[in-house]
Amino acid sequence: MSFGSRPAFRLEFANTDAGTLEDLWKDYVKKDKRSGEWMATGLKSKMMGDDVFGIYSTIEKNDKGSVLTAWFDAGSYFLNRRDNPGRTEEVAGSLRQFYFDVRRAAIGKDLKDQENKLKDMESRQKKLQKENENLRKDIETYKARIKKAEEDVVKNEKDQESNIIDSDAQRRLIEEVRRRLSNVENEKN
Numbered sequence: 001m002s003f004g005s006r007p008a009f010r011l012e013f014a015n016t017d018a019g020t021l022e023d024l025w026k027d028y029v030k031k032d033k034r035s036g037e038w039m040a041t042g043l044k045s046k047m048m049g050d051d052v053f054g055i056y057s058t059i060e061k062n063d064k065g066s067v068l069t070a071w072f073d074a075g076s077y078f079l080n081r082r083d084n085p086g087r088t089e090e091v092a093g094s095l096r097q098f099y100f101d102v103r104r105a106a107i108g109k110d111l112k113d114q115e116n117k118l119k120d121m122e123s124r125q126k127k128l129q130k131e132n133e134n135l136r137k138d139i140e141t142y143k144a145r146i147k148k149a150e151e152d153v154v155k156n157e158k159d160q161e162s163n164i165i166d167s168d169a170q171r172r173l174i175e176e177v178r179r180r181l182s183n184v185e186n187e188k189n
Contacts, residue, residue, distance in 0.1 A: 007080035009091065011068045011099050016106035018059050018066040024102050025068065029055055041073075047090035051075060070095065 013021055029040040041054035054073040059066060072079035072091055081088045180187075 006071050006078040008069050008071045008078070009095055011070075011095060012062070012065065013067070013099070013102055013106065014065045015110075016065040016102060018061045020106050020109055021059050021066045021068060021102055024098070024105055025057070025059065029057060047094055048072070048074065048079075048087055053079075 025038060029038040031038050036058070038057040038059065039055060043053050043055065044050075045053075051074055053075065055070055056073065057068060057070040059068055061067075074084070074087075077083050079088055079091060
């Protein structure tokens with residue numbers, strides 16, 4: 001800490017980000033920008049008796065979550081089991097309750113994150129179902145188009161056959177007209 005090595009309380013919060021810990025801890029102390037420590041001075045609480053005290057603390061991230069280290073400045077000493085075991089137990093009890101509050105907040109945040117993931121999944125499921133319905137409608141539309149195209153092919157083939165017959169008849173008629181043209185002189189008036 002900023003005063004050197006002093007007795008402290010250390011709480012480790014597994015699977016808890018430092019931001020969650022800071023959000024709850026800032027209700028008790030303020031962060032000093034120069035030292036980077038969280039502190040509150042001139043405090044009075046029944047857990048410390050009639051004495052005025054101060055709290056200095058740090059919040060750190062570690063590989064498992066985050067860590068709160070808190071020093072309780074009782075004026076002439078920093079709170080520890082040897083100098084004041086009774087008050088140390090009361091502070092430890094208060095910190096234990098704070099630990100539970102932080103864990104509830106962290107688990108609550110995790111629960112909210114998981115619920116949001118579920119909402120996203122449910123939303124995605126609805127989109128997938130709607131997409132499936134649209135694809136099935138498209139398939140039915142395509143089937144109807146294919147059926148109509150198959151019917152149109154059959155009609156087209158019949159039309160082609162009819163057109164071939166008509167074309168042959170038209171060729172015969174043209175031949176007949178050509179013959180008449182070439183025989184104009186032989187026509188009887």
